[in-house]
Amino acid sequence: MIANNSNIPDDNNESVNPDKNIESELLNLNCEIKIPEVDEDLKDLEINNESEISPKLKIKIIGIGNAGNNIINQFAAEKLDGITLSAVNTDFRAIENSKADECLLIGKTITKGLDAGGDIEVARNAVESDIDSINQMVANTDLLFLISGLGGGTGSGATPIIAKKAVEHNALVICFAIIPYSFEGIRRQQQARESLAELRSNCHAVIPIPGDILFQQSNESSSVTNSFLLADNWIASGIKAIHSMIFKNGIKNVEFNDLRNIFKNKSGKTLFGIGQGAGENYIKKAIENLFLCPLLHTTETCNCIDRLIVNITGGPNIGMNEVKEVMDAIFEKYSKDIEIIYGAYIEEGMNDKIELFIFGSNNVEGPVNSNKSKTIVYNENTNSKKIVFPIKSKSKGKSKRTYKRKNKIKKVDNQIEFLFSESEQRGLFEDDKERNLYKDVDLDVPTYLRRSIKLTL
Amino acid sequence: MKNQNKIIGALDIGTSKIIVLIAEISNGTDLNILGMGEASTHGVNKGDIVDMEATSNCVYAAINTVEKSAGTSFEKLYMSLTGGHIRGFYNKGIVGVSSPDNIIVEEDVKRATESARVKELRPDRVYIHHILNGYKLDGKNIEFPLGKEGEQLEASYLHITSDEKKLADQIHILNWMHYTVDDVILSSLASGCTLVTELEKINGSLVIDIGAGITDYVLYLNGKIAKTGVIKVGGNHITSDLGMALRINTQRAEEIKCQYNKLADDENLENRHLWLYGDRSIGDRPVQVNAIDQIIEARLDELFNIIKNELGTSFKPNETVTKITLTGGTSRQAGITNIAKNVFEMDVSLGEIPNWVQKELRHPEYSTVLGILLFALKYQKNDIVSKKKKSRFKILSRLFSSSK
Numbered sequence: 001m002i003a004n005n006s007n008i009p010d011d012n013n014e015s016v017n018p019d020k021n022i023e024s025e026l027l028n029l030n031c032e033i034k035i036p037e038v039d040e041d042l043k044d045l046e047i048n049n050e051s052e053i054s055p056k057l058k059i060k061i062i063g064i065g066n067a068g069n070n071i072i073n074q075f076a077a078e079k080l081d082g083i084t085l086s087a088v089n090t091d092f093r094a095i096e097n098s099k100a101d102e103c104l105l106i107g108k109t110i111t112k113g114l115d116a117g118g119d120i121e122v123a124r125n126a127v128e129s130d131i132d133s134i135n136q137m138v139a140n141t142d143l144l145f146l147i148s149g150l151g152g153g154t155g156s157g158a159t160p161i162i163a164k165k166a167v168e169h170n171a172l173v174i175c176f177a178i179i180p181y182s183f184e185g186i187r188r189q190q191q192a193r194e195s196l197a198e199l200r201s202n203c204h205a206v207i208p209i210p211g212d213i214l215f216q217q218s219n220e221s222s223s224v225t226n227s228f229l230l231a232d233n234w235i236a237s238g239i240k241a242i243h244s245m246i247f248k249n250g251i252k253n254v255e256f257n258d259l260r261n262i263f264k265n266k267s268g269k270t271l272f273g274i275g276q277g278a279g280e281n282y283i284k285k286a287i288e289n290l291f292l293c294p295l296l297h298t299t300e301t302c303n304c305i306d307r308l309i310v311n312i313t314g315g316p317n318i319g320m321n322e323v324k325e326v327m328d329a330i331f332e333k334y335s336k337d338i339e340i341i342y343g344a345y346i347e348e349g350m351n352d353k354i355e356l357f358i359f360g361s362n363n364v365e366g367p368v369n370s371n372k373s374k375t376i377v378y379n380e381n382t383n384s385k386k387i388v389f390p391i392k393s394k395s396k397g398k399s400k401r402t403y404k405r406k407n408k409i410k411k412v413d414n415q416i417e418f419l420f421s422e423s424e425q426r427g428l429f430e431d432d433k434e435r436n437l438y439k440d441v442d443l444d445v446p447t448y449l450r451r452s453i454k455l456t457l
Numbered sequence: 458m459k460n461q462n463k464i465i466g467a468l469d470i471g472t473s474k475i476i477v478l479i480a481e482i483s484n485g486t487d488l489n490i491l492g493m494g495e496a497s498t499h500g501v502n503k504g505d506i507v508d509m510e511a512t513s514n515c516v517y518a519a520i521n522t523v524e525k526s527a528g529t530s531f532e533k534l535y536m537s538l539t540g541g542h543i544r545g546f547y548n549k550g551i552v553g554v555s556s557p558d559n560i561i562v563e564e565d566v567k568r569a570t571e572s573a574r575v576k577e578l579r580p581d582r583v584y585i586h587h588i589l590n591g592y593k594l595d596g597k598n599i600e601f602p603l604g605k606e607g608e609q610l611e612a613s614y615l616h617i618t619s620d621e622k623k624l625a626d627q628i629h630i631l632n633w634m635h636y637t638v639d640d641v642i643l644s645s646l647a648s649g650c651t652l653v654t655e656l657e658k659i660n661g662s663l664v665i666d667i668g669a670g671i672t673d674y675v676l677y678l679n680g681k682i683a684k685t686g687v688i689k690v691g692g693n694h695i696t697s698d699l700g701m702a703l704r705i706n707t708q709r710a711e712e713i714k715c716q717y718n719k720l721a722d723d724e725n726l727e728n729r730h731l732w733l734y735g736d737r738s739i740g741d742r743p744v745q746v747n748a749i750d751q752i753i754e755a756r757l758d759e760l761f762n763i764i765k766n767e768l769g770t771s772f773k774p775n776e777t778v779t780k781i782t783l784t785g786g787t788s789r790q791a792g793i794t795n796i797a798k799n800v801f802e803m804d805v806s807l808g809e810i811p812n813w814v815q816k817e818l819r820h821p822e823y824s825t826v827l828g829i830l831l832f833a834l835k836y837q838k839n840d841i842v843s844k845k846k847k848s849r850f851k852i853l854s855r856l857f858s859s860s861k
């Protein structure tokens with residue numbers, strides 16, 4: 001037996017069990033795990049928990065690839081208790097600078113500590129070569145957040161595999177995927193789309209964050225970092241909202257099982273939105289802000305939802321009336337048929353301020369054959385006092401009303417409309433497989449449309 | 458051999474029509490057109506054959522008609538080739554003059570020509586034409602190098618290449634019917650042959666052949682072919698644009714296009730209208746002719762601008778180019794010369810087919826197929842063909858230029 005990793009605090013040595021030895025052996029063999037002293041208590045907790053079933057949930061955030069690692073570094077400053085931050089990368093430099101609690105350098109034998117160079121295959125091989133460490137990392141986790149930027153190498157290649165492993169270990173896997181800007185070229189977009197499809201078949205929920213939206217949100221003068229910060233903020237608020245739902249005691253709690261229930265299907269598309277309001281009429285402002293959240297209006301968002309979590313965080317003056325107002329607006333926007341679970345929390349210093357967060361899924365299966373036979377059994381041991389009143393949706397699926405609404409939303413969304421009409425604009429040549437391109441302009445589309453000539457017919 | 462009469466056929470597979478001509482070449486110089494066959498095309502999209510079976514049937518129908526009407530069948534068949542897959546590139550062959558007194562002999566010219574033409578193509582491409590673009594002797598342009606004195610001879614060629622598979626498709630269709638294709642000619646060059654005289658070529662001339670599916674153009678500078686190309690826009694695009702703007706089906710859009718052409722003959726278009734369906738059924742309503750005008754003008758204006766753009770700096774109105782000729786079925790479109798005139802900033806005329814052609818064939822859509830005949834005639838005359846095979850489809854590579 002190989003001796004324990006010296007980084008593990010001494011006081012745990014007395015409770016050595018065979019499992020742990022194997023664990024540390026693996027650590028030594030395959031990965032470099034550095035555990036900063038700061039998180040001793042956390043580590044302590046985790047190791048103790050192995051013997052007995054813990055009342056406490058284990059939440060982990062893994063940032064994969066450079067984009068993921070950067071966001072993890074942002075999180076390190078936030079200090080959310082009960083969450084372990086991990087970083088996975090093929091690039092040694094990024095790992096070295098990482099502020100995560102645990103770091104894993106994958107594919108040392110393949111990339112020699114350099115990045116994957118945008119090659120998905122390299123990234124996949126890298127993960128496969130260190131698959132034991134990955135198993136180690138995702139084992140004994142209840143809720144796992146994956147953060148990665150798609151379109152490159154490591155993020156696109158490694159994330160789906162890690163997600164798959166985590167699901168095999170019974171974790172609830174929620175993935176935030178940043179889609180590259182369209183100006184980064186078609187190849188990257190294509191690569192990102194492929195990985196997204198793969199992720200959808202592996203994760204319980206995938207929240208794509210298109211770079212183009214970040215671009216639209218930031219004004220012309222704002223710097224690149226600002227626009228990236230926006231992505232970080234969205235992810236951070238999402239994770240924080242889920243975190244406070246599960247850990248904080250509020251007026252109305254959401255349990256982890258409810259979250260599990262929402263994402264019981266490995267759904268194709270998810271809905272994810274954040275809204276804030278402050279000052280006068282802050283409830284109304286927050287609702288408006290929520291419905292205008294750009295993440296609700298991407299092509300990747302599902303607008304026909306069947307199940308929804310609503311989380312309300314407000315000041316001490318928030319009452320049932322305010323909660324009702326929010327809920328009414330959400331029922332109005334989506335269908336009354338959907339299954340809604342809501343939570344309301346009070347946070348100090350949120351006077352005349354409110355934060356809304358919605359997170360939903362539908363019954364439509366993911367795009368690829370997700371192995372549905374594998375149902376997740378969660379050990380229901382938490383002393384939950386359930387006061388949820390889920391309004392069960394009829395198994396018929398979506399009602400006509402939701403369809404109508406879907407169309408309405410489509411109209412608002414310029415992106416969908418544009419894509420939709422592009423193929424219809426080709427008239428006689430609609431069936432042609434190849435587009436008749438000349439200097440990136442499709443000549444089959446009528447000239448008067450492209451030159452936007454106003455006709456009086 | 459010279460006194461022998463030869464019956465030759467010319468075939469042009471267009472996007473909307475297949476035209477076959479049968480002609481007799483007597484004494485090696487006189488051309489006599491014996492018959493013409495036409496069939497509407499199926500299975501061709503923008504000049505490319507997409508359904509061989511359907512196209513084959515149409516070709517068969519057209520050839521059958523022509524052979525019956527002429528009462529004879531042809532010995533040699535020439536066909537046109539076009540489509541977006543045609544590419545052209547320049548290549549030079551430079552040789553040092555071999556003789557000690559620096560006088561150029563035939564051998565030197567041959568070597569320069571050879572070395573200009575040896576460039577290997579990708580396996581999926583084949584040569585269609587090698588067009589001599591002039592000689593240079595010690596850096597100076599010269600017309601006839603033989604007998605001149607100098608040290609270094611340069612032969613410059615414009616090579617036209619085609620996708621092997623697309624070319625093979627066309628030839629296969631004829632092979633199925635047990636005809637052998639003797640040669641293929643680029644459509645744009647064939648049209649140019651019909652419409653432009655040698656003098657006009659020397660003065661600079663641009664020929665634009667707008668068909669149903671695609672547009673071919675060829676630019677002659679100093680008597681040589683300087684540039685040729687294909688734009689995948691044609692008359693069908695006008696129909697499609699009208700159909701989409703007015704929300705009518707293709708057939709009705711085609712009718713409206715023709716009605717507009719008739720209307721446009723009386724000059725005053727202000728406040729005129731056309732009936733949308735023309736049958737007074739429910740929903741039928743008058744449409745402003747102005748709107749139709751705008752749609753067609755936008756499309757043609759764009760097409761001419763693309764051609765102008767492709768020609769680049771070699772095109773200078775009234776300087777390098779003194780004549781612009783429009784031909785092809787779509788050149789019948791009303792007002793097209795004016796639109797072209799505005800874009801090219803010089804006079805534009807419709808192509809006139811020479812008088813020796815029967816009256817019923819003097820229409821713009823026949824300029825390509827007539828050109829194939831002329832081309833074949835010239836080919837018979839210049840019996841200086843180097844019979845070097847470039848592909849397995851009996852496509853003979855040869856010099857195509859007036860100068861030897």
